[in-house]
Amino acid sequence: MPDLLIELFSEEIPARMQARAAADLQKLVTNGLVEAGLTYAGARAFHTPRRLTLAVSDLTAQSKATVEERKGPATDAPEKALQGFLRATGLSKDDLEVRDAGKKQAYFAVIRKDGRKAADIIADVLDQTVRNFPWPKSMRWGNGSLKWVRPLHSILCILTTEEGAEVVPATIEGFETTNHTRGHRFHAPDEFSVTSFEDYEAKLKRAKVVLNAEERADAIWSEATSQAFANGLEVVEDKGLLAEVSGLVEWPVVLMGTIDAEFLSLPAEVLQTSMKEHQKFFSVRDAKSGQIVRFVTVANVETADNGATILAGNQKVLSARLADAKFFWENDLREAKAGMTAWTDALSNVTFHNKLGSQADRITRIEALARELAPVTGADAEEAVHAARVAKADLSSEMVYEFPELQGLMGRYYSEQAGLSSAIAAACQEHYSPLGPSDDVPNAPVSVTVALADKLDTLTGFWAIDEKPTGSKDPFALRRAALGVIRLILENNLTVSLTDVFASADGRADAANLLSFFHDRLKTYLRDQGIRHDIIDACIAMEGNDDLNLLVKRARALAETLATDDGENLIQGFKRANNILSQAEQKDGVEYSFGADVKFAESDSEKALFAALDRADEVIKPAMATQDFGTAMAAMAKLRGPIDAFFTDVKINADSEIIRRNRLNLLNRIRATCGAVADLTKIEG
Amino acid sequence: MSTQTDTPRSFQEIILRLQSYWASKGCAILQPYDMEVGAGTFHPATTLRALGSTPWAAAYVQPSRRPTDGRYGENPNRLQHYYQYQVLIKPSPPDLQELYLGSLAAIGIDMALHDIRFVEDDWESPTLGAWGLGWEVWCDGMEVSQFTYFQQVGGHDCAPVSGELTYGLERLAMYVLGIDHVMDMPFNDPSAPIPLTYRDIFKQTEEEYARWNFDVANTDMLLKHFEDAEAECESILSQDHMDPKTGKRIIMAHPAYDQCIKASHLFNLLDARGVISVTERQAYIGRVRALAKKCADAFVQTEAGGHAA
Numbered sequence: 001m002p003d004l005l006i007e008l009f010s011e012e013i014p015a016r017m018q019a020r021a022a023a024d025l026q027k028l029v030t031n032g033l034v035e036a037g038l039t040y041a042g043a044r045a046f047h048t049p050r051r052l053t054l055a056v057s058d059l060t061a062q063s064k065a066t067v068e069e070r071k072g073p074a075t076d077a078p079e080k081a082l083q084g085f086l087r088a089t090g091l092s093k094d095d096l097e098v099r100d101a102g103k104k105q106a107y108f109a110v111i112r113k114d115g116r117k118a119a120d121i122i123a124d125v126l127d128q129t130v131r132n133f134p135w136p137k138s139m140r141w142g143n144g145s146l147k148w149v150r151p152l153h154s155i156l157c158i159l160t161t162e163e164g165a166e167v168v169p170a171t172i173e174g175f176e177t178t179n180h181t182r183g184h185r186f187h188a189p190d191e192f193s194v195t196s197f198e199d200y201e202a203k204l205k206r207a208k209v210v211l212n213a214e215e216r217a218d219a220i221w222s223e224a225t226s227q228a229f230a231n232g233l234e235v236v237e238d239k240g241l242l243a244e245v246s247g248l249v250e251w252p253v254v255l256m257g258t259i260d261a262e263f264l265s266l267p268a269e270v271l272q273t274s275m276k277e278h279q280k281f282f283s284v285r286d287a288k289s290g291q292i293v294r295f296v297t298v299a300n301v302e303t304a305d306n307g308a309t310i311l312a313g314n315q316k317v318l319s320a321r322l323a324d325a326k327f328f329w330e331n332d333l334r335e336a337k338a339g340m341t342a343w344t345d346a347l348s349n350v351t352f353h354n355k356l357g358s359q360a361d362r363i364t365r366i367e368a369l370a371r372e373l374a375p376v377t378g379a380d381a382e383e384a385v386h387a388a389r390v391a392k393a394d395l396s397s398e399m400v401y402e403f404p405e406l407q408g409l410m411g412r413y414y415s416e417q418a419g420l421s422s423a424i425a426a427a428c429q430e431h432y433s434p435l436g437p438s439d440d441v442p443n444a445p446v447s448v449t450v451a452l453a454d455k456l457d458t459l460t461g462f463w464a465i466d467e468k469p470t471g472s473k474d475p476f477a478l479r480r481a482a483l484g485v486i487r488l489i490l491e492n493n494l495t496v497s498l499t500d501v502f503a504s505a506d507g508r509a510d511a512a513n514l515l516s517f518f519h520d521r522l523k524t525y526l527r528d529q530g531i532r533h534d535i536i537d538a539c540i541a542m543e544g545n546d547d548l549n550l551l552v553k554r555a556r557a558l559a560e561t562l563a564t565d566d567g568e569n570l571i572q573g574f575k576r577a578n579n580i581l582s583q584a585e586q587k588d589g590v591e592y593s594f595g596a597d598v599k600f601a602e603s604d605s606e607k608a609l610f611a612a613l614d615r616a617d618e619v620i621k622p623a624m625a626t627q628d629f630g631t632a633m634a635a636m637a638k639l640r641g642p643i644d645a646f647f648t649d650v651k652i653n654a655d656s657e658i659i660r661r662n663r664l665n666l667l668n669r670i671r672a673t674c675g676a677v678a679d680l681t682k683i684e685g
Numbered sequence: 686m687s688t689q690t691d692t693p694r695s696f697q698e699i700i701l702r703l704q705s706y707w708a709s710k711g712c713a714i715l716q717p718y719d720m721e722v723g724a725g726t727f728h729p730a731t732t733l734r735a736l737g738s739t740p741w742a743a744a745y746v747q748p749s750r751r752p753t754d755g756r757y758g759e760n761p762n763r764l765q766h767y768y769q770y771q772v773l774i775k776p777s778p779p780d781l782q783e784l785y786l787g788s789l790a791a792i793g794i795d796m797a798l799h800d801i802r803f804v805e806d807d808w809e810s811p812t813l814g815a816w817g818l819g820w821e822v823w824c825d826g827m828e829v830s831q832f833t834y835f836q837q838v839g840g841h842d843c844a845p846v847s848g849e850l851t852y853g854l855e856r857l858a859m860y861v862l863g864i865d866h867v868m869d870m871p872f873n874d875p876s877a878p879i880p881l882t883y884r885d886i887f888k889q890t891e892e893e894y895a896r897w898n899f900d901v902a903n904t905d906m907l908l909k910h911f912e913d914a915e916a917e918c919e920s921i922l923s924q925d926h927m928d929p930k931t932g933k934r935i936i937m938a939h940p941a942y943d944q945c946i947k948a949s950h951l952f953n954l955l956d957a958r959g960v961i962s963v964t965e966r967q968a969y970i971g972r973v974r975a976l977a978k979k980c981a982d983a984f985v986q987t988e989a990g991g992h993a994a
Contacts, residue, residue: 011782012820014805049803137807139818141834142776143845150818151779151834186796248802279826297826299800309798313825313860320762349962 001041002118004056004168005197006126007156007181011050013149015247017136018047019213021149024134025052032125037063038118046211048250051181053211055197059159065115072096072107082107119159123170123177126157130172146173156181158194165195183207184251186301208251208302217246223254224296228284231256235296236272236283245280249300255307256284256296257315263322266329267413268292273403274325279318328398335397336414343396344389350396353476355465362457363392369453369505376496377452379423379445387427387446388453390415394428408432423447434484437528441491452488455481456505463502463509468517482521489548498546515546522548531559534684541679550627557629558678566637571683573643574674578681580652581667593672596665600658605645606666612642613669620676629677636674643670692793692861695871696883699792699858700746703770706791707744710784712772715745720943721950724749725771725851729942732813732977733984734773735838735847737991741775746854750950752898752957758884758891761866762856765894766887770852777834777848785832785850789824793861800825808833812949812973814840814981817849829857839981855883898957907958911951911969918944918976922983938984945976 006029013021022045030043033056041058070089073081075098086093089109096107131146138147146152157168157177170177180193181200188207194200201211210216221235221242228235246252263271268285271292275281284294295318299310335342348360356362370388374381394400394411411428423446430447431454433439442448458481462468469478489496498518502511523536539545539554561567585591598610619635652667654660674680693699708714718728725747726732734741747769755765774781782803790796803820808831810816819833831851835843855867864870868884921941928935952969955961961969984990 012803012805016805137818139834139836139846140844141846141848142779151777153779186801248804300802301800303798305798310800310825313799313827316860316865317825317827323761351962 001058002061002159002161003197004040004054004059004118004122005156005158005160005194005200006054007154007200008052008130008152009050009154009156009181010052010148010152011150013047013049013052013247015049015244017149018049018052018247019243021133021135022047022052022054025054025129028129028133029054029125030056032128033059033121036116036121036125037066038121047213047247048209048211048216049248050185050250053200057197059118061161062115062117063121066113068111068113070109070111071101072109074101074104074106076104085109119166119168122157122159122168126155126168126170126177127172130155130175144173154178154181156194156200158196160196184209184300187251210251213243213246216249216252217242220245220252220254220298223252224256224282224284224298227254227256227296228294231284231294232287233284233294234287236285236292238276238282241276241280241282245282245298248280249298251300251302253299253302253307254296255299255311255314256294257311257318258294259292260315260319260322263319263326264291264293266322266325267409269406269409270325270329270399270403271322273406274321275318277403277405278321279314281314281318324402325399328402332397332399332410332414333417336417337419340390340393340414340418343393346396347392353461353465353467355467356461359392359395362461363389365457365461365505366391366450366453369457369501370449372504373449373452373496373501374445376494377445377449377492379449383421383423384427384446384449386420387424387431387450390418390420390424391428391431391450391454427451434487436480437483437487437525441487443492448488448492448494452485455485455488456501459485459514460502460506460509463514463517464506468513478517479521482518483525486518486522486525486548490552493549495547495549497544498548500546518548519545522551526552526555531555532684534682535559535562535678538678538680538682541682542677553627554629554677557633560630561633561637562683564637566640567633569644570637570640570674571680571685573640573647574670574680576647577643577667577670581664581671584652584664592661592664592668594661594665596662596669600662602654602659603649605642605649606663609639609642609646609666612639613666613673616673620673624676632677636677639670639674693858694876695862695874696854696858697873699861700768700770700854702791702793703788703852704744704746706788707772710787712742712744712774715743717745717747718946720946721750722747722946723751723949723953725769726810726813726815726849727946727949728771729939731771731773731847731849732815732838733938733942733981733990735775735815735835735843735849736841736981737985737989738845739775739989739991741773741847743774744770744772747771750953752894752953755891755895755898755957757895758868758888761868762859764855764867764887764891765898766890768854770850770854772850773847775843775847776845781848781850782832785822785830788850789829792857794824803832806831811970812952813838813977814974815977817843819849824860827856827860829853829860839984840978841981841985898954902954902958904955904958904960907951907955911948911955914944914947914951915972915976918942918948918979922979926986936983936987938980938987938990941976941983942980945973945980948976949973 026043026045033040038060040056043056046053072085085107089111091109096109098105099108135149138149140147141151155172155175155177156179158165158179159168165179167177167179180191182189182191183204184207192203194203204211224235268290272283275283275295281295281297283292284296285292297314299307303310347363348358350359352359352362367385367388370384371381374384391411394407394414397410399410400407408429412425415425415428423444426444427447427450430442431450433451434441442451459478462476462478498515499511502509502514519540523533526536527533535558536555538558539551542554544550581592598607601607601610616635616639620632623631652663654663693702704714715730728747730743730745748766749769750766752765754763756763802823804823806821808817808819815838817833817835821828822830822832833849835847835849837843859867859870862870868888870883872881872883872886918941921937924937926934926936952973986992
């Protein structure tokens with residue numbers, strides 16, 4: 001069975017798009033082949049800066065012939081129906097067969113499709129794939145109208161059998177398929193032809209192209225680490241950078257260079273960021289001190305001087321870059337030591353949002369909120385306010401202007417240099433956290449305070465100006481901010497009324513709407529921890545639902561109880577009691593909340609239920625007072641037996657109206673007792 | 686690929702070699718545009734000629750001004766006045782990358798010793814309403830050129846597509862000549878009877894312009910000039926296409942575009958003076974872009990813009 005090889009050879013494909021593009025090529029082509037009736041044993045896709053390659057093995061040589069029969073209208077049906085059937089099948093009336101169909105005769109279409117040769121199918125599928133390729137960004141070039149990520153130069157497409165290889169003939173937007181490709185841009189630019197995937201891969205390697213990106217990445221990593229090891233150093237791991245660099249070279253040549261001594265005093269993160277962002281260098285550090293002392297760059301060529309010229313050039317560029325970084329660092333240190341007031345003042349010229357004022361306005365609000373939150377978090381109020389004031393000062397620094405990703409971290413360094421407390425310095429960095437569901441949550445009280453104040457100011461502010469997230473649009477990352485608040489509160493076990501905080505943060509915000517936004521985020525967060533949404537709804541229905549810790553405590557207790565047999569059955573008993581009671585209340589137009597009296601109890605099970613409820617109340621009341629919802633729920637779960645027995649033995653609608661009312665009032669007691677932790681009517685099932 | 690490994694000796698030799706290289710490849714060697722611009726792209730030979738279907742091939746040096754980059758001639762790499770070398774070929778030829786690499790060889794970069802890379806960098810000019818896809822070209826980790834396939838200019842789709850190459854001449858020359866501070870770079874041949882460095886020619890002007898750009902330029906006047914240029918651009922474009930005097934169809938796309946260039950540079954000066962706030966910035970850029978679009982709309986109605994005469 002033939003093997004298929006496709007290569008789309010182009011000008012340099014952005015590194016970040018290559019892996020996805022190779023996967024898309026594989027998916028589009030193999031899906032197309034299968035839809036057209038071919039099967040294959042295996043497929044592998046590859047990418048280099050200049051090519052996307054797909055190898056499909058053991059493809060069937062042609063698709064099977066098919067016969068499809070379709071029943072049409074009856075022979076005496078109106079002409080319109082027949083015309084419709086002819087249009088749908090693409091046949092003429094003479095092609096149709098007339099057969100018996102039940103009582104009547106009907107037209108039948110027999111549609112025969114011949115099997116198609118693999119080559120014909122491939123040509124069509126490739127044409128569709130190239131024309132409709134899902135590049136994230138594509139372009140035209142020259143006079144053409146084809147869109148590709150960068151100009152496409154050639155399309156190789158061959159089928160290989162035991163008899164040899166054949167080009168799959170196709171012309172796609174002026175490109176005729178061939179059996180040839182080219183090697184490395186500088187080492188082996190000439191065209192050569194190939195006969196199979198194995199031949200292709202081997203010839204490419206001779207032409208200084210490593211086809212497999214993983215092989216390039218492995219080679220880079222192993223060469224970089226061994227060069228570092230030989231010097232008693234280690235390479236700072238960076239998988240993203242490794243993948244990117246593998247996408248920038250076809251023939252990786254690893255070179256290690258030194259960093260001028262005058263730059264070694266820069267913070268490690270600054271060195272690392274500057275080298276990575278600007279030069280795509282790996283950082284090499286002294287394993288003991290953690291100090292970054294060298295770099296690794298990956299060239300795409302072998303040279304007669306073993307890369308000496310390339311390394312010298314790279315070192316020169318790096319020195320210029322680091323001279324900039326050092327200049328920023330030194331200027332920044334002067335401002336930091338002067339107390340950073342010039343920076344905080346400058347924030348009044350930076351617009352945060354045209355309806356929410358400047359960054360300085362925002363900081364004033366965050367300071368006030370931090371003061372209010374300090375008693376909740378246990379932070380020293382003055383320290384928290386001071387931290388809020390300087391937390392964003394580094395946004396005015398030259399280093400953060402150059403490397404925005406260092407915001408916060410530089411704030412920490414500069415606050416230390418300004419002689420501020422380590423709690424304040426930490427808050428400068430940590431108040432941005434948590435940034436995502438898996439990011440660490442700060443626990444230092446000052447950091448927690450500023451982190452909460454920052455996020456709550458953002459949320460209430462955008463709610464006040466009615467810029468809420470809609471659908472997939474969340475340009476101000478408000479969902480992330482709300483999740484951050486939730487995690488800060490829960491993981492630090494803070495007791496805080498969100499409604500109160502919303503009111504003091506920005507009274508214009510629709511507090512009820514914002515709280516329900518928080519509840520939605522909380523549901524998503526707890527769902528990931530295995531707590532059902534109806535359990536959370538049952539707890540949200542209770543008072544104090546703006547205290548997230550209280551809410552979650554209720555939810556966890558309820559979830560635990562529901563996981564037991566008693567708990568599950570208690571819900572059934574509760575619901576039964578509630579339904580009967582609600583119907584009676586509706587019918588009678590009264591509320592049965594007068595308190596049931598045991599003296600009207602007739603049967604043993606009725607008396608037992610009174611006793612059980614008394615015992616339960618003795619446990620539940622003090623437990624509720626200390627928010628020990630687990631104990632309260634466990635006590636309720638114990639009611640399951642008495643409630644079940646009661647319903648088995650006792651008819652609620654007794655003949656005596658006094659006894660009936662007493663029993664309804666008893667049901668009310670069940671409802672009240674069981675509803676202490678959560679609104680169980682919300683529980684599904 | 687032919688490689689010319691002898692190293693040039695001066696800044697001007699690099700320019701001359703680029704000129705003769707691109708002349709040998711069939712480009713019309715134009716002269717710089719006689720107005721203050723922020724980059725070679727602003728030259729009408731690029732901005733306007735990238736529009737329409739008429740084939741085009743031009744190369745030129747363009748003195749460029751970026752007032753905010755002034756450092757009084759102290760910074761080794763930053764200047765408020767510098768030179769770009771610009772090539773525009775429409776339609777972009779299939780071997781544009783090879784042609785480009787040939788130009789590097791022509792100025793003494795030996796491909797056998799250096800690491801040349803095409804690294805993704807999409808180009809966009811918000812003021813010109815233009816964008817394209819391409820790369821920044823790295824030589825041993827240093828960006829030496831911008832390589833762009835224009836997709837849109839002035840809001841118009843480019844068809845055919847032009848290939849644009851922009852070389853930052855000082856930076857490229859410093860690398861080729863092994864110079865660390867731009868002011869130390871020989872401008873003419875160092876063995877000439879009167880050798881001149883970049884410092885001899887530009888140190889004083891960098892100081893003078895930096896002071897004027899940052900501290901002295903009359904912002905009220907600049908603002909007024911900006912508005913005048915904007916108004917004049919609109920006024921030019923609002924004229925009837927038929928010239929009553931000659932009876933010919935004369936659309937004044939170029940004079941209007943001059944006013945757009947002026948407005949753009951005046952905005953840059955105002956920006957350097959620090960009188961434009963973050964929010965105003967976007968509004969000013971939007972105003973210049975609106976002019977650029979109208980000029981593009983006008984140009985495509987002219988003969989050079991591909992309109993049937």
